[in-house]
Amino acid sequence: MSDTSFYIKLDNVTKEFPLAGRHALTVIKELSLDIEKGSLVSILGPSGCGKSTLLNLMNGLDDVSAGSITVNGHRIGRKEQSNVRIGVAFQTPRLLNWRSVRDNVILPLLVNGVTRAEARDRAAKYLDLVGLGEFADYFPLRLSGGMQQRVSLARGLALEPDLLLADEPFSALDEITATRLRSELVEMWRVTGRTILFVTHNIREAVFLSSRLVVVTARPCHVHLDLPILVPHPRDVTDKGLFEIETYVSEQFKVMEREARERAASKAA
Amino acid sequence: MDGTRQGAPGDIKHRLETRTQAKRAAILPEAVSMPAPVDPAAPGGAIIEPVPRSDANGDILLRILSIVALVVIWQVASLFLSNTVLPGPLPVVQAMIDNLKIGQTYVDIGATIYRVFAGVIIAVAGGLALGLIMGLSRRGEQFFDSWVLVGLTIPAVVYGIVGILWFGLNNAAAIIAIALTALPAVTLNIWQGVKAIDMSLVHMAKAFRFPSLTIMRTIIIPQVLPYLLAAFRYALGIGWKTATIVELIGLSTGVGYQLNYWFGLFNMTEVLAWTLTFTIVLLAFEFLIFKPVESYLTRWRTDVQRS
Numbered sequence: 001m002s003d004t005s006f007y008i009k010l011d012n013v014t015k016e017f018p019l020a021g022r023h024a025l026t027v028i029k030e031l032s033l034d035i036e037k038g039s040l041v042s043i044l045g046p047s048g049c050g051k052s053t054l055l056n057l058m059n060g061l062d063d064v065s066a067g068s069i070t071v072n073g074h075r076i077g078r079k080e081q082s083n084v085r086i087g088v089a090f091q092t093p094r095l096l097n098w099r100s101v102r103d104n105v106i107l108p109l110l111v112n113g114v115t116r117a118e119a120r121d122r123a124a125k126y127l128d129l130v131g132l133g134e135f136a137d138y139f140p141l142r143l144s145g146g147m148q149q150r151v152s153l154a155r156g157l158a159l160e161p162d163l164l165l166a167d168e169p170f171s172a173l174d175e176i177t178a179t180r181l182r183s184e185l186v187e188m189w190r191v192t193g194r195t196i197l198f199v200t201h202n203i204r205e206a207v208f209l210s211s212r213l214v215v216v217t218a219r220p221c222h223v224h225l226d227l228p229i230l231v232p233h234p235r236d237v238t239d240k241g242l243f244e245i246e247t248y249v250s251e252q253f254k255v256m257e258r259e260a261r262e263r264a265a266s267k268a269a
Numbered sequence: 270m271d272g273t274r275q276g277a278p279g280d281i282k283h284r285l286e287t288r289t290q291a292k293r294a295a296i297l298p299e300a301v302s303m304p305a306p307v308d309p310a311a312p313g314g315a316i317i318e319p320v321p322r323s324d325a326n327g328d329i330l331l332r333i334l335s336i337v338a339l340v341v342i343w344q345v346a347s348l349f350l351s352n353t354v355l356p357g358p359l360p361v362v363q364a365m366i367d368n369l370k371i372g373q374t375y376v377d378i379g380a381t382i383y384r385v386f387a388g389v390i391i392a393v394a395g396g397l398a399l400g401l402i403m404g405l406s407r408r409g410e411q412f413f414d415s416w417v418l419v420g421l422t423i424p425a426v427v428y429g430i431v432g433i434l435w436f437g438l439n440n441a442a443a444i445i446a447i448a449l450t451a452l453p454a455v456t457l458n459i460w461q462g463v464k465a466i467d468m469s470l471v472h473m474a475k476a477f478r479f480p481s482l483t484i485m486r487t488i489i490i491p492q493v494l495p496y497l498l499a500a501f502r503y504a505l506g507i508g509w510k511t512a513t514i515v516e517l518i519g520l521s522t523g524v525g526y527q528l529n530y531w532f533g534l535f536n537m538t539e540v541l542a543w544t545l546t547f548t549i550v551l552l553a554f555e556f557l558i559f560k561p562v563e564s565y566l567t568r569w570r571t572d573v574q575r576s
Binding site: 056061088094098099107108111112140159 | 476477480483487488491570
């Protein structure tokens with residue numbers, strides 16, 4: 001049973017969405033991926049390639065069409081959600097605008113069995129971390145878009161999840177805030193040893209953050225490149241090694257695009 | 270919000286931003302030498318300035334001014350017209366005060382208030398149920414949407430006649446007529462409200478494993494609430510108009526009955542006095558109960574900070 005040695009195991013996962021009166025849309029095709037416990041894996045791919053769908057599947061919010069997903073030894077599906085604590089950070093803030101910033105962070109904690117006192121402490125801690133400690137009593141609509149996004153991130157982190165599913169959480173932030181939060185994320189990951197799955201279309205971000213980088217293709221999504229990044233943390237944004245990896249990955253993206261074009265051309269012919 | 274308070278917001282926003290920037294800079298040493306940037310992700314005027322006190326006073330002043338202007342126009346117009354066409358504000362107010370000294374006036378006002386509120390409550394309850402069905406189920410929508418259209422088209426007076434023919438000359442007729450008249454509009458409002466629910470929030474809640482009841486309580490209801498309040502207010506307006514019609518056609522109490530009685534005597538002063546009386550009752554409800562409740566429930570839209 002070497003299968004169970006991996007924390008997350010995606011085995012030949014295919015996801016299709018039925019379209020009325022046409023062929024089903026295949027978003028993910030025969031994707032296999034093993035993820036070790038405690039790794040920070042970036043999934044890098046062109047936009048619209050099914051990365052978010054993949055996260056939904058892993059969170060048990062949707063069922064695979066074929067294949068299987070196992071998290072911590074449990075097969076995942078809509079009927080059978082995982083036993084691990086999963087935190088989520090989205091591309092957009094998705095805050096409850098009628099609740100204070102603090103309540104927004106606290107609510108998922110209470111739902112997941114954290115006591116009220118502990119939840120308040122954690123909300124304060126993680127709001128401080130994203131630089132919004134003094135805005136806890138504000139309603140979200142009083143904050144700028146970037147600030148709302150940081151609240152959303154604090155919400156995902158405050159759960160102190162075993163597995164964090166991050167869906168381009170920094171893409172809407174200004175570069176300086178994003179840089180700082182990336183470093184904080186890596187630091188938290190190093191200290192806690194939790195597993196993070198980070199979806200992005202930003203090559204530099206993926207290279208800087210992850211212990212392993214998985215490049216997936218455009219729809220239907222499958223693994224194009226699986227690359228360990230061995231540069232030790234904490235990393236420096238100006239590190240030459242990282243820059244070389246970034247260049248390499250960019251080249252791979254070009255190869256991937258050319259292949260996709262050729263495939264499309266041969267299909268048309 | 271409405272673009273009229275755009276002058277100052279930049280200032281507070283800038284102050285708030287510089288405060289956070291300073292904090293960030295303290296944590297991130299390499300940013301120290303950089304000028305504090307303005308958050309590019311921030312949409313302009315995202316932080317809304319609290320309404321300055323002078324402005325709030327200005328609002329009240331403008332309101333008073335508008336009412337005074339109305340009364341002045343009324344007074345001036347009445348000078349050129351006979352008392353049977355348009356009596357001035359003074360005799361009308363005098364008639365109203367005289368009426369308020371008579372016990373029967375309160376019986377009539379009370380009867381109308383009872384009918385309006387009973388009818389509106391039935392309309393809101395029924396409209397909430399129907400609107401939820403139509404908003405949440407495609408089949409429900411297809412089944413009921415023509416009903417709503419038909420219901421909206423039928424004039425209030427028809428509901429009044431039907432109510433009286435069915436139930437006789439009594440309260441039930443008025444209440445049912447009011448409920449039926451207001452029901453389609455309430456349904457329409459709730460239906461639109463449910464359809465406007467931000468599903469990405471429901472998705473977020475599911476990702477965090479919120480139970481269904483918590484989703485209903487923390488995400489669905491708060492989003493439908495503004496529509497429910499709007500529907501309630503609208504129903505109240507319709508209800509009062511319908512009540513008057515039914516009372517005018519066939520009942521022997523209520524403001525509508527009084528209007529009919531004085532209309533029969535061609536007494537324009539009393540007709541206007543009764544109209545004014547009930548308008549004041551409805552405005553009192555609006556400003557003393559409805560507005561405070563509404564502004565509390567939707568405070569997250571306009572307040573800067575929780576008190």
